[in-house]
Amino acid sequence: MKVLIVSDTHGNHKNLDKILELAGDIDMFIHLGDVEGGEEYLDAVIExxxxxxxxxxxxxxxxPREEEFNIGKYRAFVTHGHSYYVSxxxxxxxxxxxxxxxxxxxxGHTHKPYFEEKEEMVLLNPGSVSYPRQEGRKGSYVIMELDGEEKPKFKQFYLD
Incomplete structure (x- = not known):
């Protein structure tokens, strides 16, 4: 299973379109907020x-403000993060x-990639697709891959 994780597009879909092309076929798409009216666009281009x-x-x-769902055998909790003071x-x-x-x-929310695995929990922020704030200021996203019973693998990507 291949999962594309993005955040903070802020209504600007140019970089998202690049990411969708680079990612290829995906089984699940997760957007962590600040779509700014892009819901219809996402529904139209992501199948x-x-x-x-x-x-x-x-x-x-x-x-919704937040969601809980399963990705394979793993329980996911997703939210934009501002209500939890992630900044x-x-x-x-x-x-x-x-x-x-x-x-x-x-x-999302911070516009900076973050990854931590601690106490059997993964905590991640893919950064911002449209307005990155980390050093180098490149749009970023994460691809999560699950293969059978293995632990999920996460890979951070940056746009040129």
Whole structure:
């Protein structure tokens, strides 16, 4: 199973289109918020299972604030992250993930990639597709791959 994880497109789909082309066939798409009205576009161009949550800039959106679902045998908790103060410290969202018995916690909001595996939980932020803030300022995304009973593999990618 191949899962594409993105965040913070902010209504700008140029880089997202590049990412979709580079990623090739995917089985699941996860967007961690701040689509800024791009829901219809995502529905039109992505044909697999989708999970899209509302970010702090998704005013008047009907998207859910957070979701819990399974990816294979792993429990995922996804949210934009602003309600868990992820810009300050990942501790609040880590604790929330533990409380929800999540194996994988995904968030956006900071526009900076983040990956941590601690106490049998993966905590990740793919960074921002459109407005990156990390050194080098390249749009970024994560591909998660599950192969049978193995642990999931996560790979961070950056656009040129």
């Amino acid at each position: 697999c299972e989708k999970h899209i949550v509302r970010g702090n800039n998704d005013f008047f959106s009907d998207l 300050l410290d990942p501790e609040y969202i880590r604790e929330e993930g533990k409380a929800r018995c999540a194996d994988i916690v995904m968030f």
